[in-house]
Amino acid sequence: MRNTYIVGLIAILAVLIASTSHQTRAQSPKGYSVGEAIASFSLKNVDGRMIGPANYQGQKGLIVVFSSNHCPFSKAYEDRVQELNRRYSSQGFPVVAIMPNDPSAYEEDSYEQMKTRASEKNFSYPYLLDESQSVAKAFGASRTPHVYVLKRSGDRFTVEYIGAIDDNPQDASGVQRRYVEEAVNNLLAGRPVAVTTTKAIGCAIKWKNM
Structure with a gap:
């Protein structure tokens, strides 16, 4: 009888540990590594497409x-993201922005407010809603902004850079290193990306309670 009780207790503990581990992984996604191909996805843009x-x-x-x-970090970078799209979309590297937050945490992140922001700021690139947060988790995004430079290889896109846009989120005029520009310029020149990862600086993504 005692042995049966112990076996049952061990089984219950194993289930609890597995459940806790799953929740931790869901809230702290590992995401793609440099050189890895991304999975396809389709998200709703502010124009409904x-x-x-x-x-x-x-x-x-x-x-x-x-x-x-x-x-505020995302807002500080909006003009710089616009400039990235202006400079590189014509060279084959357009910007795609994705909003991953749970809008119940901040009403400002709702789909309706996304449409308003995109219109007011005249975004020249898509602004997509990751309503299920599955794309952010697949990428391993943890901050806004968090940037991934992808290179197309056939019908696949592989990750070539992960991290910050540049080294000065507070002051665009004080930027010394433009990491995304460096990565894209290297790829356009047929060279490997020199700096493949940096630390993303911004607001933590607001995950839904699972």
Whole structure:
């Protein structure tokens, strides 16, 4: 009888440990590594269209920016993200922005507010809602902004850079290193990316309670 009780207790503990481990992984996704191909996705843009990597098969790559409305870091970078799209979309590396936050945490991050922000700021790139947060978790995004530079290889997109846009989120005029620009310029020149990862500086993504 005692042995049966012990075996049952061990089984219950094993289930609890597995459940806790799963929740931790869900809230702290590992995400893609440099050199890894991403899975396809399709998310709703502020104009109602569904957009994903399949829409960019004619491009050389993508600059994927996880961003949000409420975060002051994201707001500080909006003009710089616009400039990245202006400079590189014509060279085959357009920007795609994705809003991953749970809007119940900040009303400013709602889909309606996304549409308003995109209109007011005249975004020249798609601004997609990751309502299920599955894309952010697949990438391993943890901050807004958090940037991934992708290179197209056939019908796949592989990760070539992960991290910050540059080294000065507070002051655009004080930037010394432009990490995303460096990565894209290297790829356009047919060279490997010199700096493949940096630390993303911004607001923590607001995950839904699972």
